[in-house]
Amino acid sequence: MPVVAGTDGSAHAERAVAWAADEAALRGLPLRIVHTLARWGKDMPVRPPRDAEEALPTVGQRLLDEAARQARERHPDLAVTTELLRESMPFALRDEAGGAFEIVLGHRGLGGFRSLLLGSTALRVAGRTEGPVVIVRGRVLPAYGEITLGVDPFEEQTASLEYAFEAAAVRGARLRAVHAFQLAAPDDPAVTPDDVAAVAREELAKVLAPLTERFPQVEVVQQVVQDHPVNALVDLSENTDLLVLGAHGHTALGGLLLGAISHGVLHHAHCPIAIVRPRS
Template identity: 45%
Template structure:
């Protein structure tokens, strides 16, 4: 685990909420906080670098006030926003972003930058929509047995431990399109029971390795996005892998992580397994 969290700053309301979330997370987990503002070429050309510096300084002041004891550093970066943030993700514990920046359309729930960074970052990316609401004391993670899902569970366990919260592992299984004959003879029920047993068994090693974290598991017959949306109503954080078993290997974000990012209103962490560092 790296020693710092990176939070993107651009002066927007979602970015302000993201900085607050990142500061609280850094305090809980004993990490430093690095605030970055990417000042693109147009801002230099328009003489807007002063605004960039002011936004960064204001964010740093709020972070230090809300999370005393956390080491806060700032840096103004140049170049394309997505490239700069993806580069930051290589060495950081995680990258935290607001759901939309100043350049986004007001009707969009997730801006293009957040979606792209979540799809290409080297590690966890947390997308925050707004200020933290009521706390529920639960972290939810989606699991399908894939490498990406396993990385998501590990991150979710760390988050649950730091929050002294319960971890809920959700495995959603979709009913296949079988004949009415198979359904009539209970084959679907039999398949689901088998899937549920397998999913429950996969949680056992995590529970044994982390006795200090209360881990519960749900196996539901539903679309994964729908299942996670339902679980998210009482969650402080939802964690998903960037791609699951059903995704195309060339896709940077799977349909489930993409759907959760667009429909879940609490903070969402998208986790990609890190490559071994040479």
């Protein structure tokens, strides 16, 4: 299964392709780079000249060729393929996910407003794609030798646990497993932060135990903090190489979406974030 990276030629996409190339080389997997043809909606008041539309495939292939060149420059022995797709990027990457080890894209592209912290494509792909989706923010090269995993020991998140341990093992990195909590009733003297933290530490250890047995080579640091999960994880993202989160949310109609914590972290993290949803 390849690592699949989406590109639109933006600087953010170039960083995503670089991260994906490093990841593929590290895991001994091929890299597949895709680009989608932009389309003008039928409801737009002014359509571009026909020759501009006809040039889109040529321009798109140039973007792919350049992305492939940069990937091979980083890793000369890496198997790299490219494809120009006709769907919009969110739909294309969701289709690609079924045959991919993971999907990788930049946190913003060429479109949208400069003030946005996270592009609509990244948000839609991360929120509605099965399997791991990596949104590349901040630095590309590893600098800390540590991966951070956000854990809710009271929720099912086997997929994100396995991904995080595998990522740490293949990198030879330390894994920091973090649970952050807030008191539901902070003024209730019957429930103290120490009581909640003690229960959380016990449950966290139980959740991690099967994975620590499977990956004895991975050094694991267990951490329970009293803080809003988004604040805690964003702060930790300043000193980690990859932040791994599970995704659990569902819409009323059964569609997949991001939970509030993943959504908040995606907007503000300082490092690449892997959103891991179980495959059906």
